[in-house]
Amino acid sequence: MSQLLRVQNFCVSSDGIAAGRNQRLESPFGDIDHHERLFAWAGATAGWSHRTAPGGSRGLDDYFTRDFENHIGAEIMGRNKFGPQRGPWPDHEWRGWWGDEPPFHTPVFVMTHHERPSFTLSDTTFHFVGGDPATVLDQARRAARGKDVRLGGGVTTIHGFLEADLVDTLHVVVAPVEFGSGLKLWESPDELLERFHLEVVPSPSGVTHHLFWRK
Numbered sequence: 001m002s003q004l005l006r007v008q009n010f011c012v013s014s015d016g017i018a019a020g021r022n023q024r025l026e027s028p029f030g031d032i033d034h035h036e037r038l039f040a041w042a043g044a045t046a047g048w049s050h051r052t053a054p055g056g057s058r059g060l061d062d063y064f065t066r067d068f069e070n071h072i073g074a075e076i077m078g079r080n081k082f083g084p085q086r087g088p089w090p091d092h093e094w095r096g097w098w099g100d101e102p103p104f105h106t107p108v109f110v111m112t113h114h115e116r117p118s119f120t121l122s123d124t125t126f127h128f129v130g131g132d133p134a135t136v137l138d139q140a141r142r143a144a145r146g147k148d149v150r151l152g153g154g155v156t157t158i159h160g161f162l163e164a165d166l167v168d169t170l171h172v173v174v175a176p177v178e179f180g181s182g183l184k185l186w187e188s189p190d191e192l193l194e195r196f197h198l199e200v201v202p203s204p205s206g207v208t209h210h211l212f213w214r215k
Contacts, residue, residue, distance in 0.1 A: 003073075003141050003144060003149060004148040004149070004168040004169060005148070005151055005167050005168050005169075006072070006148050006149070006150050006151065006167075006168060006169045007151045007153075007169070008064075008072075008150055009042065009064060009068055009171060009173060010153055010158070010172050010173065011039055011042075011172075011175060012038070012173070012174055013175055013177050013179045014175065014176055014177065014178050015178045015179060015180065015184075016184040016185050016186045016187060017032070017179040017180075017182035017183060018038070018154060018182070018183055018185050019035070019154055019155065019182055019183045020032035020035070020179070020181075020182040020183070021181075023080055025084045028084070028097060030182065030183075032179045037175055038173075038175045040175075040205075041175065041203065042061065042064075042065050044056060044057050045058075045065040045066075046058055047065040047066035049065075049103055050103075059204070060201065060203045061203050061207070064173075071147050071148050072144075072148055072149070073106055073107075073143065073144025073146065073147025073148065074106050074107045074108070074109065074140040074141070074143045074144040074149045075104050075107075075140075075149070075150045076108075076111065076137065076149060076150070076151050076152065076161075077108060077109070077111070077151075077152040077153060077154075077157065078110070078111050078154050078156055078157035079110055079111060080154050080156070081152060081153050081157070082096055082097075082110045082112075087114065088114050089114055092117070092119075095119065095121060095126075096126065098121075100122060101121070101122050102121055102122065102124040104124045105123050105124060106124065106143075107124075107140070107143040107144075108124055108125070108126045108127065108152075109127050109129050109136055109143075110126055110127065110128050111129060111136055112128050112129070113130060114128075115128045115129065115130055116128045127139075132164070133166055134164060137149065137161070137166055151167065154183065155183040155184065155185050156183070158185065162192075167214075168213070168214050169213045169214070170192070170196070170210070170211075170212040171210070171211055172185065172189070172209075173207050174207060174209075174210060175207050176206045176207065189212075192212055195214065195215060196212040196213060196214055196215060197212065197214075198210060198211065199211045
């Protein structure tokens with residue numbers, strides 16, 4: 001059975017923006033206000049991994065939240081998703097935004113022009129790799145041991161894999177908020193229709209789930 005490359009639960013605004021520019025330590029999502037509105041749908045679900053209190057919604061949004069880890073054996077992300085540093089690493093103290101318990105539970109391949117030694121936190125090992133998308137995907141598939149690979153973002157990384165025609169499925173969540181400027185996944189989801197089927201599923205929470213699969 002083939003190993004899919006999947007984009008899952010990737011959140012954008014109604015004008016296609018996933019993050020602002022000028023990412024920095026005190027502002028992981030750059031220069032956009034109220035970025036948390038992109039993810040509020042997931043945080044409200046019973047299956048949200050960071051939930052510390054009982055309760056939460058069930059239904060459609062909860063299904064997608066719980067499906068995040070289903071049959072995933074590795075993740076690929078861009079360096080900007082891992083941290084705010086640019087250029088050569090000043091040191092190896094920075095170990096990601098997620099603390100000692102990262103939410104991935106798989107090997108993670110961080111794409112970067114400045115490699116550094118791998119390290120492990122809990123059940124997640126981060127590898128820092130160069131190479132084009134096809135080369136990195138081959139490494140991730142070997143590490144996934146027969147399971148699928150999740151493409152975690154950000155926008156620039158997803159664009160690179162789309163341009164290389166390597167993405168098999170995408171689940172993009174469009175939130176009812178506009179940011180006006182920032183890093184755009186698309187001007188319109190119709191841009192992907194030449195290569196992908198699309199089903200659009202509105203949720204009672206106000207977000208709209210866009211499900212793409214390769215033709």
